[in-house]
Amino acid sequence: EAQVTQNPRYLITVTGKKLTVTCSQNMNHEYMSWYRQDPGLGLRQIYYSMNVEVTDKGDVPEGYKVSRKEKRNFPLILESPSPNQTSLYFCASSLLAGGLGEQFFGPGTRLTVL
């Protein structure tokens, strides 16, 4: 089944404790991205990747890191999480670089930072 998977789905952590949210897609998509979604603010892009080893900042990259060592995986790293990073996170992928074509979204990761 073609899909985007994220893990974990739910996470409660404490300020300063490094964490990684994994994202994997099995559709051989070139373009992958991370969003956070907060009430009243919609989906805001954190980072995106046009292809392997090509990543770029989105609208709200502060406090986040990403890597794209393989085409299928695009982990989101919070080196020192803070309470303002409490949010719902979505990973997405699309077939072609540049986001051409529809994006397929993962199920979301609900993160709470205490």
Place this chain on the structure above:
Amino acid sequence: GQNIDQPTEMTATEGAIVQINCTYQTSGFNGLFWYQQHAGEAPTFLSYNVLDGLEEKGRFSSFLSRSKGYSYLLLKELQMKDSASYLCAVRVPGGGSYIPTFGRGTSLIVHP
């Protein structure tokens, strides 16, 4: 910066027709998407417009006017399951190509 505007919330009656508007002012344009998102779930693709005009897909239609920076999503024969957020996203320049940028979404409430 990029500016994409949608109404925050709309209500409609089951069986009726509703039009959700999206206006955009962006530094470039290479297509507009509509996504549906039910509460607590991931967004799912509804439509994509890159040329002016109306695209129809079952009960849902999407319209684009590039000269006016305007799009709408038309939902006919509303059903209770259509209660969801509807997200407008515009492909804008970025990363040497174009990347999708989302508006804040419109929450649609369908009541009996």
